[in-house]
Amino acid sequence: MATYSSNDFRPGLKIMFEGEPYAIESSEFVKPGKGQAFARVKMRRLLTGSRVEKTFKSTDSAEGADVVDTNLNYLYNDGEFYHFMHPESFEQFPVEEKTVSDAAKWLQDNAECIVTLWNGRPIAVQPPNFIEAEVVETDPGLKGDTAGTGGKPAKLSTGAVVKVPLFVQEGEVVKVDTRSGEYVSRVK
Incomplete structure (x- = not known):
């Protein structure tokens, strides 16, 4: 695999660090007035999903993860x-x-x-960025019940619970953004 200098670290790059694959989420190159330049990197351990913050000298390099x-x-x-x-x-x-x-x-x-x-x-x-799933369980929206946040929890056919507007009823199909877990729209 290719070797990457710490200057080349970009979000999305996957590198080997301490014998395991990591995905770089953010990288900031810092040139202090005095001393050696370095890269401050936030990365996610692909095997467990845990996040790590690490500082690399400008002379450091890492092998690309396979x-x-x-x-x-x-x-x-x-x-x-x-x-x-x-x-x-x-x-x-x-x-x-x-x-x-x-x-x-x-x-x-x-x-x-x-x-x-x-x-x-x-x-x-x-998972896919968006899914369409049926609402299998939710409270009925009562007329005039708009005080507060204007949303209610709904259980989907996949088992996920998302917050939906009051007008959504059981049996309807909704579109949900899986990255944030938020309701997007009703599917007609």
Whole structure:
């Protein structure tokens, strides 16, 4: 893999650090008036999702991580693993529940997800940016009940709970942004 100087660190770059793959989320190059320049980097550990802040000297370098983002279709959950399939080769990838983590509440059958593979092993799952799901449980919106925030919690068919406007009823299909967990619109 390529070697990157700390000057080349950019958000989205995936590097090897302490023997594990990390994704750089932000990088600030600092040139103090006195002393050596350095890069202040915030990065996410791909195996666990934890965030780390690290300072690299301008002379430091890191090897690029051999990770691949692949589009895979979600098939099913057998209780122990979530199963994904490559849409062209039909190769199946069982993914552990801890790897899927928060993405599980947004998974729908045949949803195209971005799965990060490291040495052929799935280490992260990113659901589609937007999903359409049916509201299976919510309080009825009462006429004139607009005091306060103007929203109510609704449970979706995927199991996720999102805040929706008062006019949304059970049985309706809504569009949700999975990155923020926010209601976007009603689907007609």
